[in-house]
Amino acid sequence: AQSVAQPEDQVNVAEGNPLTVKCTYSVSGNPYLFWYVQYPNRGLQFLLKYITGDNLVKGSYGFEAEFNKSQTSFHLKKPSALVSDSALYFCAVSALGGYNKLIFGAGTRLAVHP
């Protein structure tokens, strides 16, 4: 069965510091991995995806993520956090492609302090 784990309920970081939001997954076959961000009372906004190719994926708003097959991880990173990055972040996996169902983690709340 497919599953996603986001081990941290909340991540706190000072503005200007690097941030990491962790994600590990379990899936049969090759994973398709995604990060989405959710602002209060809003839907999900796509940040980036890994389908195949380079393990370092660059996405929107300066975010990037590194796919590590041996550790089954797909951690979200940003070199310099902004207060406006404060939101709820979801990691998701799909086994057969993005048009198949997405399995989401429970989410990690990112709080960036001035």
Add this chain to the structure above:
Amino acid sequence: DAGVTQSPTHLIKTRGQQVTLRCSPKSGHDTVSWYQQALGQGPQFIFQYYEEEERQRGNFPDRFSGHQFPNYSSELNVNALLLGDSALYLCASSFIQGNHEQYFGPGTRLTVT
């Protein structure tokens, strides 16, 4: 280019009632998926529609049903509402031959009292 739209934005219903939520996909998209996001949780897959048929279904009871129309828009119906059905219902659209991205609408907040 309009993104995914959902209506209504908010809805309050009483236990036992029925509700219909609506979704219009992003222009050019032909596949619609529905997700339920309970408070403090990640979205849970309900079902997906393509070519007016249900392609996949998550672990939700038959009280949850859907429909896709020829213009690719979709409806989610929930019968015999329970308090536990209170959640944000998200619609996501994608193109079956596309680049694996699903685009989400703003959601419908359903409150069951």
